[in-house]
Amino acid sequence: MKVLRSRNRLYKINLKIDSPVCLMSKLDEPAWLWHARMGHLNFESLSQLSSKDMVRNLPKITHVTNVCDACQIGKQTRLPFPSHASFRATKPLELIHADLCGPLTPETWSSNKYMFVMIDDFSRYMWCSLLNSKDQTFSKFKRSKGLIEAETCQKMVTLRTDRGGEFTSREFNQWCEDQSIRRNLTAPYTPQQNGVVERRNRTLVGMI
Ligand SMILES: [Zn+2]
Structure with a gap:
């Protein structure tokens, strides 16, 4: 824009306001609509x-061979690592996978940038919370542990994370030791060893 300076050193621009446009996406095919929903x-x-009637008002979905372009592009990744001695917990809270995911862009309305995800290996039940910053991880974990244990009437045994700074600080380690939580750290630069939670992160981010 280029305007002349007026006498009182103001730069006045006359803008014409365009009539607002509302964009709406619309899907006619119920299968695709529910795929997106x-x-x-x-x-x-x-x-x-739909066949087990698990969602109210969900219509019958028949053509299961639909291929979604967005899914094809968004969900493709490297082939999974060959799983060696894949240990599976035998009771709830025996093994918890945790990870911090982010920074998310754009951040949420309440300026949260990180997602702290914990998954129970036995049930694959997930607890997920939003954080403003990485350094909230420790306090969030402390609080969540209490709530989760109360919820399940079980005690957390092993915690598996990567070697991110938020999980390896001295106070974090010390607290885990005091609480008798066994730590299980994955090898550096090998997110594949943290597969359960990394996979779930992809699902979450995909949904966002
Ligand atoms: Zn899709």
Whole structure:
């Protein structure tokens, strides 16, 4: 824009306001609509949800062979690592996978940038909380542990994380020791060893 300076050193611009435009996306095909509504859930699971009547008002989904372009592009990654001696917990809270995911861009309305995710290996139940900054991880974990243990009437045994600074600080380690939580750290630069939670992060971010 280029305008002349007026006498009182103001730069006045006359802008014409355009009439507002509202954009709306619309899907006519119910299968595609519900695919999008459920955060790009695969069609196999969608049809399972509908056949078992697990979602109110979900129509019958029949063509499970639909291929979604967005899913194809957004969800493709490297092949999974060969799973060596994949240990599976035998009771709730025996093994908890945790990870901090972020920074998320754009941040949420309440300026949260990180997602702290904990998954129970046995049930694959997930606890997820939003954080402003990384340094809230420790206090969030302390609080969540108490709540989770109360909720499940079980005691947390092992915690598996990567070697991120938020999980390896002295106070974090000390607290885990005091609480008799066994630590299980994955090898550096090998997110594949933290597969359970890394996979779930992808699902979450995909849905966002
Ligand atoms: Zn999709």
